[in-house]
Amino acid sequence: MLLTACSPAPPSAPPSSSIGSLNARPRGGEAAPWSYEITASPDASEINVRASLPPGSPAELSxxxxxxxxxxxxEIEQDGVFYAVAEEGGSWLAPSCQAEGCRLRYRFLLADAADSIGDFGVAASHGAAILAPPSTWLLRPLRARGGRPYRFRVDPAAGESFVTGVFPAPDGSPHTYQADVSDLPAAPYSAFGAVRSVVLRERGSSIVVAFLPGELEAADDVILAWVASAARVTASYYGRFPVSRALVMILPSEGDRVGYARTLGNGGASIVAPVGRYAGQEFFARDWVMTHEMVHLGFPNVPRRNAWIEEGIATYVEPIARARMGDISPEKVWRDLARGLPNGLPEPGDRGLDNTPTWGRKYWGGALFCLLADIEIRKRTNNSRSLDDALRAILAAGGNVAVRWPLERALDEGDRALGAPILRELHARHGSSPETTDLDDLFKRLGVRVRGRAVTFDDAAPLAFVRRALTEPAREDDKTASIQSNLFKIQSNKQ
Structure with missing residues (x-):
């Protein structure tokens, strides 16, 4: 049972006079937002939050x-006085929020959370910065339905910064961000503290590259060129950069390579990339990780059981797109596919891609699905259509990492562009049953022979026309549509 305690709070902290500026007047038909104003203490060890929730907000908060x-x-305001709200079982009950709307205030011990939790998906320290998405520190109504925005403004301490992958508020209010309340439980990565940022811009899209504290042998320009190159490759495949704004957080770490990077959308777009302090320019020139993560930006979030399509697209498209831009050779593409795809074949006990969440099936099973789809599309259309067209259509319909769709909706959007239910048919065969693929025969029909590191092509093979088209250089209009490495401004020089 959840209880509300009604002892008055000390009168020394009056209600905020500025929260009303966050409570922007809804546009016609738009629901009133959940509004938050966040003030960070020096070193971001603690944040103070003031919230305004409209009538109809569920009473249970967490x-x-x-x-x-x-x-x-x-504390909750009643008649100009703030009263303490008791916590019970990890929640706070505020019935007046549901009945008539409410104003709340509270503190969040950000540094203590980071030290205790140590997961940058929830809260973690990195030098003089703290990573924590809004879902960690915004007290919110539970079990709320989508269709209502949440909106927050962050005022960092002097000389410090706040960065987030949540999209900026559409009305342009400074330091203010907004997304749907249904996005909040899995909101994009964010960070407070000693963060310095550089913005890459081109054709209406921007990439905020945020450097967190730590030493890197590679100069900033090397890191920025790596990010910009991945953006160019991604834009060339999709025809444009997939989102209007993305946050890329660079986390200096030990080692000489890029660690396990992650992408998170849901109301925005963010990538966290651990970068080894000893990684040199030569490494970044050949690295694939940032392109893999940016390809994720061009497809919607789907239910967890269908995550293989998200990882499969990124695993398949990354080398194909890089080969088309001349970054790697077709021989490397096929050598890597020959080595990787066997990991995606079903093993005993497999129950199809939707029901077998192993590493091999998730990444390489998904990549095999994409290869089979690309081949089938090109065969049926004599290379006039491809998987590119299906994925571009999904993106054009609004399907990027900022939204959540059922898998079926994404497949239907792709098939609509192809003029045939090719993706649906392939999913019907591979989604719930362990259909296998004879990879040796497939590579033979494509005209690909791999012996060790040696790769040779047979242009007389029946599907050689498909294999050649998969890695043909990008059209000039695709190249010029891609993001250029323009460096706009340094937002903070804090080290």
Whole structure:
């Protein structure tokens, strides 16, 4: 049972006079937002939050699982006086929020959460910066339906910064971000503290490259060129950069390569990339990780059981797109596919791609699905259509990493562009049953022979026309549509 305690809070902290500026007047037909104003202490060890929730907001409030102990001094305003709200079982109950709307205030112990949790998907320290998405520190109504925006403004301490992958508020209010309330439980990566940023811009899209504290042997320009190159490759495949704004956080770490990078959307777009301090310019010139992550930006989030399509697209498209831009050779593409695709074949006990969440099936099973789809599309259309067209159509319909779709909707959008239910048919065969593929025969029909590191092509093979088209150089209009490495401004020089 959840209880509300009604002891008055000390009168020394009056209601905020500025929260009303966050409560922007809804446009016609738009629901009133959940509004938050966040003020960070020096070194971002603590943040103070003031919230305004409109009538109809569910009464039970909480934050991410594991972050509840770091929410302190929750108070609700009644008739100009703030009263303490008791926590019970990781939630706070505020019935007046549902009945008539409410104003709340509380503290969140950000540094303590980062030290205790140590996961940058929830809260983690990195030098003099703290990574924590809004889902960690925004106290929100639980079980809320989508269709209503949440909106927040962050005022960092002097000399410090705040960066987030949540999209900026559409009305252009400074330091203010907005997304749908249904996005909040899995909001994009964000960080407070000693963060310095550079913005890459081209043709209406921007990439905020945020450097977190730490030493890197590679100069900033090398890192920025790596990010810009991946953006160019991604834009060339999709015909444009997939989102209007993306955050790329660079986390200096040990080693000489890029670690396990992650992408998170849901109301925005963000990538976190751990970069080894000893990684040199030669490494970045041949690295594939940033392109893989940026390809994720061009496809919607789907239910967890269908995650193989997200990872499969990124695994398949990344080398194909890089080969078309001349970054790697066709021989390398096929050598790597020959080595990787066997990991995606079903093993005993497999129940299809939708029901077998192993590493091999998720990444390489998904990549094999994409290869089979690309081949089938090109065969049926004599190379006049391809998987490119299907994925571009999904993106044109609004299907990027900022939204969540059922898999069926994405497949239908792709098939609509192809003029035939090719993706649906392929999913019907591979989604719920362990259909296998004879890779040796497939490579033979494509005219690909791999012996060790040696790759040779047979242009007389029946599907050689498909194989050649897959890695043909990008058209000039695709290249010029891609993002250029223009460096606009340094937002903070804080080290």
């Amino acid at each position: 934050v991410d699982t594991g972050a509840e102990p770091f929410v302190k001094d929750v």
